[in-house]
Amino acid sequence: MLEELDIRNLGPIRQATITPAAGMTAITGETGAGKSMLLSALNLISGGPADAGRVSSGADEAWAQGIFAVHDDAEAASAARDAGVEAEDGELFLSRTVRAAGRSRAMLGGKGVPKSVLALVSGELVTIHGQAEQLRIASPSRQREFLDRAAGDDVELGAYREAWRALSAMDERLTRLRSQESSARQRADYLRESVEHINQVDPHPGEDDELKAKRDRIENAADIAEGVSRALAALDSSQMDYDSSGESAGASDLLLQAAQALRGIRASGDFGGLADRLESLNAELQDVVFALSGHLDEDFGDADLDALNARIHELGELTRRWGPSLADVIAWRDKAAFEIEDLDASPEKLAELESERERLYQAAVEAAGVLSRARSQAATRLAARVTAELESLAMSGASLEIRVTPRAEATDRCPLDQNGGDDIAFLFTPYEGSPQLPMGKSASGGELSRLMLALELSAADMHGGESRGEDGAKNESGNGSRTGSNASLSDMTFIFDEVDAGVGGKAAAELGRRLARLARTSQVIVVTHLAQVASWADSQFVVTKEPPDADYDEVGVITTVAEVTQEARVHEIARMLSGSESEASLDHARELLADSKLGNRH
Template sequence: MLEELELRDLGPIRKAVIAPAAGMTAITGETGAGKSMLLSALQLISGGGADSARVSPEADKAWAQGVFSVGEGHPVLQAAQDCGVEAEDGELFLSRTVPASGRSRAVCGGKTVPRSVLSRLAEYLVTIHGQSDQIRIASPARQRAFLDDYARNTDERAAYAIAWQDYREVSDRLERLSAQQAQVRQQADYLKDSIAQINRVDPQPDELDTLKAQRDTIEHAAQIAQGVRAAMTALDASSLDEAGDEPGACQLVTQAIHALESIGIARISDEPVQQLKQLRAQMLDVTFSLGHYVDTEEEGADLDQLNARIHELTELVSRWGPTLQDVIAWRDQAELNVQDLDASPEKLAELQDLRQRRYRRLQQVARKLTVSRQTAADRLGETVTKELAQLAMSGARLDIRVEERTADGDGVPFDATGGDTVSFMFTPFPSAQPMPMGKSASGGELSRLMLALELALAERVCEDPSQNSQAGMTFIFDEVDAGVGGKTAVELGRRLARLAQSAQVLIVTHLPQVASWADAHYVVAKQVGAKATATTVRQVSGEERVEEIARMLAGNESHASLDHARELLAMSSLDHVA
């Protein structure tokens, strides 16, 4: 509950303090007096946008603070603790400073906090129903939450939350295991393909170096052949079956031997002849060896085939090298690794079975939650439609649709909130087509529609207040009296007073028939001075309140208007019987 609202230098209001009643508080004043600044202050402490243009002239900053009474067990206490803020003596302080230039500053419980913290906490404390705030209820999430509050289905939601958590837990485990198995299968397939590729090539440890050397030899075959032939011709031209003009070295040595032998061995030593014969034998051996190279080159090895083999081996080295020995070692280890890989199909089947069982449980509790919402939707729609008829909206109706959701891409029609979608459909007049709430109602209609919804919820709260997640909420209504007058205005005031029996209500109004129902009454008024115009906010009671109601009724304080005001105030009581 809002105990106190204080603001300084906001628009035309230099300073104001409001202590709203626990029930209904009315804020009145002539058009343009500055009543909107009070709403601006509430929006600021609720985390709304800050507009430096609203800082009072000649002031360097505007400031607003709300003091909220929060009893033990209030849901905002846990939210505040999550944000690092503690209530003090059962009170929570929310304030905001808006400089004339620069960024605003949010403070909660004496600590500077991000603006988003104020927004989060204000959701538990304040609901503003104004022209710019009606979009809240247009959110499907807010509509579902409102319907759940009305349905009082705490047990069903708790059972669903447990079932949903259990289902997601096993689904996450199954997804992780499936992903791991996919990775294992991919790894095994990679190893098998690699092993097959290496085995197909069948590399030998030193094969690549040998083949490269052989290729070099083949690529230089012409040069080698020319040199070998020249050497053999010089040694023995007959070894190549070629007749040369010049004798080779072997022929010359033979001639030398014959010349020595022709003179007779006895006449000279035979040692030179033996040495020449040994030399000739060595030259013939060399010639024979060179003839082998000539024969090899003449075989003409297939260079293309050789290059193809070298390419295959090089590919292996580039992937699993840097040498063929490394390639072979990698293959041998890969063959061992393939044997160790296990996809654990038994564990996968076990989790799949568990997920199916938990999914069936989820379906059961989701159905109970859906039934609770559908039952509450019918009752809430009828109640709100009846309320609208009393608020100058005869013929308008609210239909609340609870439809089971279709399956998503994973084949699961559930999420953390249940298995259905909730939509508030508003029909402004009998011949109109139902449209989503927020798209088919004007600002005034939407404000009264919100009032009817809050009244319906208040009736349920009276049945069992412990079931209301909005207990202790402060409701602020603006523009709910647009286009309303006469008897309808009286009914509007009566219904606001009924809501104030279970929640705190602040209403900005131009209607005396509404203001007369308030437990506390504040007047916003302009005071025009010689040099400046100031706006004051003061609480009125007794005869001052009678005078304000008379002004609202007739624009003056005549005896007739004063008597009318006293009569209206006397009749504005839930205990009054017309």
């Protein structure tokens, strides 16, 4: 929802701030006053083209900023997050600067971004229905997106796209296999020979380190035996063969003798504790003796150093080519085995994949059928609702047909794409007897704006709006104030321009009523010259031409934008009704505003 729109030096608007209502806001003013600049500002922050000619005369740059309230789980917040910007206190700031000489600059949350990012985020926040913007709905993709939104077919669309992704992945794999060139075959041969060589060597993780350690012990066996023997003789003479005539006590014997000597002391003191510590040291020493004895018993048998070195060399060749470790070699071999399966496009393998592809295709076709049926049902309901709405919008005899046509299966192409298997067309008949033409080519700007209003209203109703009062009238606190369960049905802001072109009288009142009805579930901003439309708004801003400010050298019109309330609003409605503010027109304005309240119109 748009909370604030700020403008500086855009066309005749030097500075303006608009804080639209949560429901419906009307933008009014005399023809040529500069109401179009407000749409220009919204187009700028929506990533639209930047026209340096729109910069106010004498200014270096124009600037527009929109502050939007968003929920953390909203699509706009997610899109901003993907661009590295987090909503601050539930608000997103979208701004655009256009220099009189130079390029424009887009900002999201104070961070410079490409204007395409601004367009992506704003696309989840603002929908502009003006003459130029209406042409977007003429594209089949936009019409499909609108129908899916109205249908609420997220589950069916999600299931189909999952099936489509699996099918596409298989198609890519088959294409890769079928289009293998000699280089791919050479790689398959290389991988196959490499895997075979590694399997012949049959390495085990850490085997080379173990063999090198073993070789080191064998090569130094004599030194190990001599050193261990001398250490054992010094620690525990009972472990060694010796001549009794040369008997000498080892460290273990000496420790025990010392402990016994201390225990023989009868005087008081800590001698017993010290003896315990000596015996504990002796126990630790005996563990060392036991470990050293094991080295004396180590027997390498008939170990062949040549064979050992040959094996180490063989393993070293593997690590040099596919290492650096044997674990890496083994991982490379296992990965290569899978790659060989893809590169080795044997007839059997291709036949197996073709069979799997057919299964995936049939699953996608089935999911596309479910999605198509959901779309067709929604298209029938949506078209009927829109046609009924058009009758009340001064478009008697106008109708909309939405065709959902499943594509025929062709021999040269798949009838499916990422969005399903349907061709969707919005066909509009502007008056009875008129030929049915594609939407966007068969209506004026005003008719197309009213058609879009009917579409938005009908889509909102299909999302649960049936429970609302069909009068769409405002309550005493405002026209379209969103209350109760409807308070947050949509975060979208709808902008309507030219929607009242060629409309007057009772049809104008019905147009205002329907705009107010849409404002029950979404924020609505309408640029209008009809009092019957403006009277339904929760808030009203007037765009006024003022004499040029003496501080500026240029001669020209300066435009101001101000909210009108209470009596000021009555005077503006009176001006819109009759071009004057006579007592009769003021009474008429008060009556019109009163009639726009709940229960006064049916």
